[in-house]
Amino acid sequence: MTKKLLTLTFALSGTALAAALVLPALAQESLLPEGFGNPADTPAPRPTPTPSQTPAPTSAPKNGTTPPPVTSTVGATDTAGTAADAADEEGEDGEEVSPGTLKYDLPPGARRLLTRIGPLTPETGGLAPDAFGVRGQYAAxxxxxxxxxxxxxxGQILLRRALVSAIDTPDTINGADLAADRASLLLRMGESIAARWIVQAVDYDRASPRLVATAQQTYLANADPAGMCPYVPAGLAHGDEQAWRLASAICSGLSGEAGPAGxxxxxxxxSGKISNFDILLTERVLGATGSGRRSTTIxxxxxxxxxSWRFGMATATAVPVPEPVRTSAPANMKGWTVLAPMTEMANRVAAAPEAAARGVLSSEAYVSLLSAAASEEEPAEALAAQTDQLRAAFGAADGGERHAAMQGLWGAGTTPVQSYAAMVSTARAAAALPVSTDVGSDPWQLLGSMLAGGYDVNAIAWVPKVTVGSRAWGVLAxxxxxxxxxxxxxxxxQFSGDDDSAGYLRSKFLLAGLAGLGRIETGAAASAASDLEVDLxxxxxxxxxxxAAAERREPGMVALLAAAGMQGEWSKVPPYHLYYIVRALREVGLASEARMIAAEALVRV
Known part of the structure; x- marks a missing residue:
């Protein structure tokens, strides 16, 4: 029981410890609102924001069928309820407390406004406050x-950065509702920690019903049941009553009130409305607090x-999740798993390749996680072999040996996701490889690995070593x-002559990237497009x-629409989508991100 209580305490104390490890269908027409692209209230163009640099050794920023919204069998969805009116920005101590809410004890001067929400400023790597423009309902x-x-x-790395930036709230939407939509999208992306940043940026007594529902999902994704406690009164008043009753039981137990919890x-x-299994998981949490049945068997x-309820409760109390259940979980839960420091290390390592390939984990964070796992007693044989190769890739005395170790890692993946994750893990090692090393005639994987980590300055040093028209040349182009x-x-x-991708998709992506970046003359682009039979x-x-968003100089909206245009796999992304994405990003001052996305497309198809 002591071990269980310590595990729960670790979870409930706030999963910010994960930050020590983690660095920060196709946009089909049916996914867009009616009237999309022809708004009536188009504002005047805004000045181009100065692109902010994130810590990286190069000019590129460093970090990488439509499923239903993140929901729980016992939790409310992120669209529950209707928008509440924004609270008085200058609330005073004597203000009236609405039913279902708690009185907030902070003095008025210490309270956060709903007019600008988000932790990242331009000085700390975020986008400008007006990055999403003035149409809040449209963005939401x-x-x-x-x-x-x-x-x-x-694309994910850029969108995460945009969503956690300190954004001005347009007059057309409640700031708490917009925060709920931002956090909900981050949860669907697997970005549980970033979602918590947004939820916590709004004082809980100013949370709208939609944000209250999202807060429950966010704290479950972070395996932090205690985080739901401030929202319980509002949840009982406006949300899924049975789900919030379970949450209230947990909060009563944490307060030592066994009677109300029971x-x-x-x-x-x-009531019979909630699965008994979910109730047992709740009782397991109560048992760990000493306020419930101590011997609950799951x-x-x-x-x-x-x-999400089962994930949060099981992870918080160290209840093992069977491999078949974990494997069949939605893809975003793999991001939650790898970001939850109380999760079994083996499960985090199993989820890490997809998280790294998707951009939830940076290259440095992925390597750090593998190193931490390998340092445990009796690591798995496959993990030990992988980390041995990583050590050789980073530290072998001879450049040829280091490159051979990298090739072993790149070739070990049994799926495209695992192969690309391996390239993410070797990004820094690839960037440090001497240009004099013999790497063959077409080192596209080496260059793709560098660019997966944003090491574009290191990559360009290899230009004299690549053959014009090769895949490596295309990645550099x-x-x-x-x-x-x-x-x-x-x-x-010449590039397309050696293209073995289906339907010459790689060549079409190369042309789309070059045209979007303005690196090929208009006439040459038209000639190549005709040869490839593609309409950019x-x-x-x-x-x-x-x-239109690019013309209005709204980098946040461009990043959101760019991500919407890359939903699914690369094989399903039309080349003209890549062209518009690269072009729009370049026009709003995000040329580095545009280049990295274009290069990634050539590496992954």
């Missing part, structure tokens, strides 16, 4: 219709899916900080919307 609608599963690692559990069980025999000489329709045709200028509501 796109967020709600975006599934969070993106083809591009760099009464709440009894009410939920007698059996997963008849449980076939992992919900779009990923380098400056254009390469001699980029013509002929060189694109195709017009849709989505294309008009992203270019």
């Amino acid at each position: 609608a796109i967020m709600r219709r975006t599934n969070g599963q993106f083809a591009s690692r760099w 009464w709440a559990i009894g009410r939920v069980r007698s 059996e997963w025999d008849n449980v076939d899916r992992l919900t 779009v990923g380098s900080p400056r254009p390469l000489n001699g980029t013509t329709a002929g060189t694109v045709g 200028g195709k017009q849709t509501r989505w294309s008009r919307a992203i270019m």
Whole structure:
């Protein structure tokens, strides 16, 4: 029981400890609101914000079927309730407390406003406050219709940065509601810690019903049941009553009030609306606090899916989740798993490749996690072999040996996700490899590994070593900080001659990236497009919307629409989407991100 209580205390004390390890279908027309791209209230163009640099050794920023919204079998969804009126920004001690809310004890001067929400400022790597423009309902609608599963690692990294920036709240939406939509999208992306940052940026007594529902999901994703406690009164008044009764039981138990906790559990069980398995998990949490049944046994025999409630309760109390249930869980839960420091290390390592490939983990964080796992007693044989190769990739005396170790890691993956995750893990090692090393005639994986970590300055040093028209040349043609000489329709045709991708998709992506970056003349681009039978200028509501956002100088909206245009796998992303994404990002001052996305497309198809 002492071990259980310590485990719960670790979880409930706040999962910010994870920050020590972690560095910070296709946008089809059906996913966009009616009238998308033709708004009536288009504002005047804004000045281009100065792009902020994140800590990285290069000019690029460093970090990488539509599922339903993140929900729980016992929790409210992120769209529950209706928008509440914004609280008085200058609330005073004598203000009236609405039913279902708690009185906030901070003095008025210490309270946070709803007019600007988010932790990152331009000085700390965030976007400008006006990055999403002035149409809040418009932005929120796109967020709600975006599934969070993106083809591009760099697309996710950019969108996370945009969503956690300190953004001005437009007059057309309640700031708490917009925060709820931002946090909900981050949860669908697997970014549980970033979602918590947004939820905690709003004082809990100013949370709208939608944010209250999102807060429950956020704290479950972070395996922090105690975080739900401030929202219980509002949840009982406006949300899923049975779910919040379970939460109230946990909070009563944490306060040492066994009677109210037992009464709440009894009410939920007698209602018959909640699975007994979820109630047992709640009782397991209560048992760990000393305020409930201490010997609750959890059996997963008849449980076939992992919900956010089950994830949060099981992770907080160190209840093992069977491998079949964990494997079949939604993809975003793998991000939650790897970011939860109280999760079994083996489960975090198993979830890490997908988290690294998607951008939830940076290259440095991924390597740190593998190193920590390997340092435990009796690590798995496969993990020990992997970390041995990583050590050789970083520290072997000879450049050839280091490159051979990297190749072993890149070739060990059994899926495209694992292979790309390996390239993410070797990014810094690849950047440190001497240019004099013999790496063969087409080192596209080496260059792709560098660019997966944003090491574009290191990558461009390899230009003299690559053959024009090779895959490595294509990666550099779009990923380098400056254009390469001699980029013509002929060189694109030379590249396509060796293209083994389905339907020459890689060559089409190369042309889309070059055209979007303005690195190929218009006539040459038109000639190459004709040869490849691709229409980069195709017009849709989505294309008009992203270019309109670029014209208004709204980098946050462009980042959101870019991610919406890369939902699913790279093989399903139309080349004209990549063209508009790269072009729009370049026009709003995000050229580094545009280059990394274009290079990633060539590496992953």
